[in-house]
Amino acid sequence: MTIGQVARATGVSPSAIRYYEAAGIIPSPARRGGVRQYEPEIIDELKAMRFFRASGIPIRSLASMAKHIRGSRAGREVWVSVLQARITELDSWMREAETTRRTLERAIECRCEGKREDCAVLQAADAMTED
Amino acid sequence: MTIGQVARATGVSPSAIRYYEAAGIIPSPARRGGVRQYEPEIIDELKAMRFFRASGIPIRSLASMAKHIRGSRAGREVWVSVLQARITELDSWMREAETTRRTLERAIECRCEGKREDCAVLQAADAMTED
DNA sequence: ATAAGTCCTAAAGTGCACTCGAAGTCAAGA
DNA sequence: TCTTGACTTCGAGTGCACTTTAGGACTTAT
Numbered sequence: 001m002t003i004g005q006v007a008r009a010t011g012v013s014p015s016a017i018r019y020y021e022a023a024g025i026i027p028s029p030a031r032r033g034g035v036r037q038y039e040p041e042i043i044d045e046l047k048a049m050r051f052f053r054a055s056g057i058p059i060r061s062l063a064s065m066a067k068h069i070r071g072s073r074a075g076r077e078v079w080v081s082v083l084q085a086r087i088t089e090l091d092s093w094m095r096e097a098e099t100t101r102r103t104l105e106r107a108i109e110c111r112c113e114g115k116r117e118d119c120a121v122l123q124a125a126d127a128m129t130e131d
Numbered sequence: 132m133t134i135g136q137v138a139r140a141t142g143v144s145p146s147a148i149r150y151y152e153a154a155g156i157i158p159s160p161a162r163r164g165g166v167r168q169y170e171p172e173i174i175d176e177l178k179a180m181r182f183f184r185a186s187g188i189p190i191r192s193l194a195s196m197a198k199h200i201r202g203s204r205a206g207r208e209v210w211v212s213v214l215q216a217r218i219t220e221l222d223s224w225m226r227e228a229e230t231t232r233r234t235l236e237r238a239i240e241c242r243c244e245g246k247r248e249d250c251a252v253l254q255a256a257d258a259m260t261e262d
Numbered sequence: 263a264t265a266a267g268t269c270c271t272a273a274a275g276t277g278c279a280c281t282c283g284a285a286g287t288c289a290a291g292a
Numbered sequence: 293t294c295t296t297g298a299c300t301t302c303g304a305g306t307g308c309a310c311t312t313t314a315g316g317a318c319t320t321a322t
Contacts, residue, residue: 047256
């Protein structure tokens with residue numbers, strides 16, 4: 001398959017596919033006359049990478065995962081730790097988002113009229129600084 | 132107060148303060164001999180802006196809010212709508228994050244060993260495409 | 263007198279993940 | 293034959309929110 005066909009099959013643009021190759025998150029395929037020739041397996045590989053990207057895992061982490069993805073038993077530990085790290089990150093993000101959400105709601109209902117002590121936003125801002 | 136004093140009082144760097152001024156999210160202060168002279172009120176204004184930024188509200192939105200923040204009754208509606216929009220955004224983000232989280236956990240436990248149909252990641256990737 | 267410290271502007275740099283454009287190659291179809 | 297379309301590389305551009313740098317001014321302390 002050529003890069004265009006892979007792009008259509010996966011929804012990943014040709015330029016993104018080349019970028020992923022350069023970044024080392026997918027293998028460099030064989031070439032015929034300079035043109036990339038892909039095996040069908042690339043489709044699932046790309047779909048997986050697209051999912052990981054959509055999950056917020058950075059290219060850098062995927063690159064280190066990719067080195068191990070077909071490796072030894074130890075390889076599994078590497079990418080499991082990347083996924084675990086993302087889960088942890090997501091958890092703290094969600095906790096923060098919940099807090100932020102509540103403060104924004106209070107800000108909307110706030111009738112502080114310029115009075116510092118009554119202002120939900122300023123209270124939240126001061127709370128931020130106290131870390 | 133000079134910009135450096137304001138920076139120390141708020142935790143916002145001098146360059147960020149100048150950037151905020153250029154972006155129109157804080158007012159241009161008076162100058163003495165070219166040097167910015169701030170009134171104490173700027174401190175709460177900056178703290179509020181810093182809170183909104185930390186809440187994920189982009190500079191652009193803050194700029195449109197800032198135009199109305201001291202405006203008429205209608206002004207209130209403008210920035211309430213910005214805050215409301217961010218809350219909505221946060222809600223859908225959190226829903227997606229929850230879904231992503233679950234899929235990542237399944238991926239960690241997945242023992243698909245290359246079998247397409249058993250692979251949690253590929254199932255999730257295919258589910259993404261079906262939008 | 264000079265070094266340190268703060269201020270000024272304008273422009274360029276940073277990080278991420280791509281996207282876009284220019285300039286060129288190659289094969290198939292009208 | 294010539295156009296079309298897909299491919300190639302490499303470098304530059306994009307968006308966001310700043311930060312950093314360069315070059316210059318001014319005040320205060322030694």
